[in-house]
Amino acid sequence: MLHKIRMAISAADGINPLSGNVQAGLILYGRQVKQYDSASSRPQSAQSVSKLPVIIGASYDRIDNLVHLKMKIVPANHMNGHHLLRSGKQHFISRWGHSGMLEQNICAKRFIFYRNRALIDIVRTATAWINRTFHGIGRRYLQLYFDEFCFRHHFKHRPQEAFNQLASFCICFSSNRDLSLKAA
Template sequence: MLALFLFSRTNKGITATELSKLIKVTYKTAWLILHKIRSMIHSSDNQTLLSGSVCINSAIYGRPYNPSVHKHPQEHLLLIGSSVNEWNESNYLKIKHVLLANPKEKHIPRFETKAFHQQHIESDTQKIEIVTGFYTPARLRPLLVFAKQASKWINNTFHGLGPKHLQKYLDEFSYRLNLSSKNIPIFSRLVHLCIKPAGYQLSSS
């Protein structure tokens, strides 16, 4: 319970090094505790589907500037999806890491957007706007702002991440943002997730 409180007390987040010092455990134990919390958040997010009016956009985490059509080794492709209201404001945000077979490819293929649709959007959703080109003016600026905020948060708090655990940290960022936008305390929601890990999700509408 103390770990949940420390995890949720600021929007900045907490590292395993910081947690290990605060609760006086080894770094490995602290890392495992945080990994379990993030896995719980990841499962909750996967069970919460986008609905209503949905926007999807491509984005990149990693190297800040690379105008080349080839992906830099430190760049990680993302799909950002959001349910939006009538004022085009985000109701629920998802940021998903796209892992491609070709590590140099800087293009999100259609089957990846189709997979995102099948896994993260309600099947009866009719209004879906998808923009995956990285150099098109049609890209949705509000979603790109969320991508930049996620990158900044990860880099400032955890000093950058590789592909292995990136998804769970992206889910943590989205989880914090989704709750704070609705003025829902993170701690109480995490407690509910611990008690009801398979049946207590945040509404996307």
């Protein structure tokens, strides 16, 4: 049941693009895990399971209050090492940004958070929530949990509105089987 609710949240998330003044940047989610050769108990080559690249985007109103938040996993074909390619920026804008959003609004290297301390707090809160609540999530379902976190963050001070919106998402999602989950 919770999986279906998360899928409804994710499907509905694609309908509401970031608008207004948008700032976005690349973060690396997770931690570096070395793989060991079972025979020698030595780390294998420099190849290790890498952190997942994620774009965190936020739209702000005229007085710089956070209005909307999105955290989206970046497909591997849009990355060059730890650098977001131009195609990755275009992919993010076309799926989750507004038509006037510029590529310059997205930082291609690891996001420079000292420019926006609120976003680093949001990233830390999201990571702590996922690890505390679910003890870590694999890549397969991580996007659903990012979308849930963003939904919770958006409605954290308006629980009744959140419930109404969630009920609306679930009804819409269950009545329209063709509504697809926009996978990253």
